[in-house]
Amino acid sequence: MTSPSITSTRSLLRTLAPVAVVLTVMGIALMSSGYVVTVIGFAAIYGIFCTGLNFFMGYTGQASFGQNAFACLGGYGSAILCGGLYWDPLPAFFVSMAFSGIVAAIIGYPTLKLRGHYLAMATFALGLITYEISIEWVSLTQGYMGYSGIPPLGVGKFELVSEKHQLIALTVILLVGIWISTRLRDSRFGRALRAIAGSEPAAQALGVNVARYKLLAFVIAALYASAAGSLFAHFIGFISPEVFGGAMVVQSFTMLYLGGIGTTWGPAIGALIVSMLPEFLRGLKEMQDIAYAIILVSILIFAPRGVFALIGGWFRPKAKEGDAP
């Protein structure tokens, strides 16, 4: 048995270590050139997206291949409201989020009755439909051309003009997002979600309204996705249908599994790794794709539950071991 004080020191380390990692990376980015800032900014945005997706895929154990649809709604929501109708970024951000949440609830209600592969297919279709709409509804979205002239983040007259200021805002939002995820995971609500991932019949037999909790997780994931989409629009100032295409799904899955699906910090850590890795490998020229693939596969072999679960294990009391690969 570990004494309580050691356990609490360890759990404190477990909490603070990832915060330190994220802040260090952001700090380095702030002292670097514009390009690095952009890369890390992307990582933070993906971190927000994946932290949300983790509610549905990690905690609740369901599959969604269509979460890019809600990033698309958020992105276009902010682009149209701010770029076209000259709203302030903040109300546009929240209105887009609310809209995405409502759409997720309406679509999720019937869709989430499906399970496993069927749910995956249905959500995949959702992503495709949204993608098609963003291309075809030219009067609203400007189609393939994309939407430009989106102002940077800001409140009222105060605009975060420089990318570095925006990166600070993104980091703060990411940390808030992870904080929410951590709080929710370790609660009656979060336990109900994780129970569904473990065994739906058992959760049901204990009085958990499985359909309702799945829907809540789906909506939360959509809210995060919408936020990520809006932030992308403001950060880059331009969006097009391709930004929220199928590649986003693949990318976010890689981040989720690499970082540690179902963990609190894993999605964000995964987003950082996957975003930065190609930059570190740039020197390898034509070998970089191969090196990238090798590194990803190795991480998945040696840390099958993700980087965060692996590192988290080092700080955990011995008695908890038993994560058989």
Next chain:
Amino acid sequence: MSASPTMNASVAKSLLSVKNVTMKFGGLVANDDISFEVAEGSIHAVIGPNGAGKTTLFNVISGFFPPTSGAVEFDSQPITGLPQHAIAQAGLVRTYQLVQLFKDLTVAENVRVGFHRVTKGGIAAALFRPGWAKAQEADLTRRTAELLNFVGLTAQAEMKAEVLPYGQQRLLEVARALAAEPKLLLLDEPAAGLNVQETDQLAATIEKLSARGVTVLLVEHDMSLVMRVARRISVIDFGRKIAEGTPAEIKTNPDVLAAYLGGTETDA
């Protein structure tokens, strides 16, 4: 300790009434007009040969599927056709024949999920953690420890549930179900796959929880367990109830003996 309940059974109020339940799957009649009552505070067993329709009956009672005809009343309320979680919310909690644990959660976390029915709090409470929510969590920690102690899994509290040996997984499932403070606990073949010692431990646990005031309905194959713990037994064969009575009565019932010791049993 279980000397007098024979008399009690007829006096106590009925907690669960199964009324003329018939369940058909296409042409197959899995349950044919089954009726029985489970008295409050009793340990009631449903027994029968393989394929007699016991698990189907359990699934009907717990709301896994509605019966083709007939009704189930729990605590004087009709529950026929209600979704499973609503039936659980009413206080009828079941376990499964194949252990259904939350494998990625620790033993203690598994039990904490069990408290879902008797606790409150959603997203807002999780996020802002008002005083009552903190007090509730602290209370859960205490009660979880108590329940783990009750089934003898204190030492395993921080282990992942999936690493437990099978017998302990069963006990954990019982502890988790108890966390939900059921009025009626349905145990679906709790002794399946257990060795003699583990079955012993399970029987002791069932007797202890009956002493805590939980009414138990179990479907079971293991006759030694049934004869040891049950106060009342219903026997079903080919989907029909063929006998009901105390263990002593059932042991000598000719129909039951025929069903168990041969005759024309052809089902799987």
